[in-house]
Amino acid sequence: MRLAFILGEIGSGLRRNLSMVVSVVLVTFVSLTFVGAAGMLQLQINQMKGYWYDKVQVAIFLCNDSSTATGCASGAVTKEQQDNLAKMLDSPAVKPYISDYQFESQADAFKHFKEQFSNSPIVDSVTQDQLPSSFRINMKNPEKYQIISETFSSQPGVETVSDQRQVLERIFEWMNGASVAAMVVAAVMIFCAVLLITTTIRLSAFSRRRETGIMRLVGASKTVIQLPFILEGVIAAVVGALLASGTLWLVAQFWLNGDLSRQFLNTPFISSTQVLVIAPVLIALGGGLAGISSLLTLRRYLKV
Amino acid sequence: MIRFENVTKVYDPNARPALDSVSLEIDRGEFTFLVGASGSGKSTFLRLILKEDRATSGSVYVAGQNVANISSWRVPKLRRGIGVVFQDFRLLPQKNVFANVAFAMQVIGKSRGIIRETVPEVLKTVGLEGKERRMPHELSGGEQQRVAIARAVVNRPGILLADEPTGNLDPITSMGIMGVLDKINQNGTTVVMATHDDDIVNEMRKRVVELKNGVVVRDEAKALYTSMIPVVGESRRLKDASEAELDRAQGVQQ
Known part of the structure; x- marks a missing residue:
């Protein structure tokens, strides 16, 4: 019963706050795509090192x-x-x-x-x-x-x-630079995402202050009051992470292993299955950040 | 059931305390009116029982437990033993009558079966049978307050706190609400009601605790809104005050 209740609360929260939730999804999507791209570049560098270092003379x-x-x-x-x-x-x-x-x-x-x-x-x-x-x-x-x-x-x-090797080193240096740049962009975007999640949860808590006030008075536990808000943020961020993972998979499947591998026949590109290793990291990162920032926001803006 | 021992509550150190060394005991099953002007400390009194605020000094006991010793994660348990009703009803506008009352049971994890069984029973107690599917805006003020009372008592709390429950209602509707509260009290619930409504207090003839500037100035059984015990010089003081007020008004006119 309580689970069903919490799920219902999450649903109504997401519906009421739809535009904010969509913006959280998009911002986490973009930021995690950059994180994932940096990860993919590192995977690619390792792949090429493994492949070429045995062969270089x-x-x-x-x-x-x-x-x-x-x-x-x-x-x-x-x-x-x-x-x-x-x-x-x-x-x-x-x-x-x-x-x-x-x-x-x-x-x-x-x-x-x-x-x-x-x-x-x-x-x-x-x-x-x-x-x-x-x-x-x-x-x-x-x-x-x-x-x-x-x-x-x-x-x-x-x-x-x-x-x-020196020729390869230069390529790897370039790729490393690109992955650092992607990480910097990702860091800025993640910062934005955290601020946006904070604002969203705040708005959500404000728009439902009547309900939470009554819940407090009739003795609902802290978990029952706060969990819907936290999960709201986490769900939005995880959806963003799933979109990011999907995008990276598409890039690996249709660009790296499509066009690019036809142009560079001797280069070993990472496979799309290897990209799926990055996906859980992105989901954990998105969900974790959203959870922590929602929790901290609630501590300030939702009295229990 | 509720015991205050030398309770003082200070919000602003530069102003006078909201409650000043209040000692009071309310027994199980009692019906008590809390009267006094705005700012006399009635709301603070109720908030301290709920542990919404903590006393600056002194101890508050609820059901034999010092609320200061209740850890924050056990406060919900304290509040499950206390129902609260407000002047402004505080119903959820998008939920119907049944859902509003059921909400109080859902959030503490009661099963669907128990909710289906209990809610109609409680709605019957407050006189709202057959109105389960109405939305709050389709109800009169008195009916809305009945829903709020049903929600407050649906989990069978030992204590019901009412903060001016008739403040928004006309006298006849108010009497209806008092009937409901009295019925709940007859079933064994301790009721504490803060009010300005002298007609109601005079009609009910229950215990009256009067607060003035944070101090208990009267605690009388089966009493009226205003004291039956004459206060020496009080009528003279009132007369002087109203004359001074009149003089001032005339002064402004001239």
């Missing part, structure tokens, strides 16, 4: 006929220089840092290039001897890139030593 590019670097003054790399570099890679000074390495000839490089840019007209204008041959090194610890760079970049026949 340090590459020692060797001189070819068209190289302009100072180490390449004597023209394309000779067989002797190449053997020398291979010997250095096997030497005790370097060997402990690398797990393995392969030599990629100009023919291999051309083949990879063609695969990678198969859709682009650039393939037709590039010839095999324009591409450098290289040593592809898998590091035991990618952080130790510096050692390889110092040892090899001044060797004859080496054009340049490049760490693919």
Whole structure:
């Protein structure tokens, strides 16, 4: 009976305060979408790190006929220089840092290039001897890139030593920045949401002061008097959180795994099921914030 | 049932206290009128019984319990033992008569079956049979006050507090309400009624407690609204006061 009564009270409260409730839903929706977007960016960064860090290599590019670097003054790399570099890679000074390495000839490089840019007209204008041959090194610890760079970049026949990780790091930094920005927007919006919930609960308590006054007089418990108001705020916020979760799922399902993954075939995007991990966090965050702010408001504005 | 021991209530430290060292005992089943001018402390007296306010000093006992020792989460239990009726009825305008009375039972968790059984019974006691489905605005003032009384007593409280329940009603309707209160009192409920209505007090001949500036100046059984015991110099004082008032009025005219 009491449960039915409380549910009825919530229903009438939501109906009477509809426009305020809708605004609470929308504000929590927007703010939690930003929180969720920040979360998704972090998931995406982790996903890409996991995927790429195993695959990234340090590459020692060797001189070819068209190289302009100072180490390449004597023209394309000779067989002797190449053997020398291979010997250095096997030497005790370097060997402990690398797990393995392969030599990629100009023919291999051309083949990879063609695969990678198969859709682009650039393939037709590039010839095999324009591409450098290289040593592809898998590091035991990618952080130790510096050692390889110092040892090899001044060797004859080496054009340049490049760490693919650095390129990725820049992307991750950018994504991190974006997720921080999303968090800042989210924080401002959450602040707005809390203020709005506070106002809504205040109005709701005011518009029902007759009922609560009578409830107090006939000896209704604090829970029975306050719970409808608190749940009103919590329900509005949870609806907002559900909308936010749904939006993020749609983004993951139809944008990340649709358009975007068709454009960036080699990038591992987070799946829409992974986004569902964020949803409970958003719901708990929305519901929790609404509950706490309603409770504090009632303590001030609803005498029990 | 209700006992005040040297109770003082101060709202504003710079003004005189609303109640000044009041000691009073009201027994179980008694019917007591609380009379006195506005600001004499009648409402404060009722608020202290309900623990709406706490006494500045002294103790208030309700049903043998010192209300100062009742923790805030047990105050609802205290209030379930006390029914309250106001001058302005305080019905819920969007609920019908039955729902208004049932509300008091719903919020303390009574089952639907008990509510269906009890509410018509109580409505019969207050003389509102057959009007369960009416809305408050369809009722006369007297009927509305009967609904309010039904709501106050539906949970069978030991005490009924009435704060000027006839203040908005004409004399004949008021007498009807008094009949209802008297009936409730006959059933064993202690009734405390604050009022200005001298006709009613004179008609009922119950105990009268008169407050003046926060002090009990009279406590008489089967009494009238004004004291039957002559106060020395009182009539002279009243005469002087009214003459002074007249002089002032004439002074303004000139």
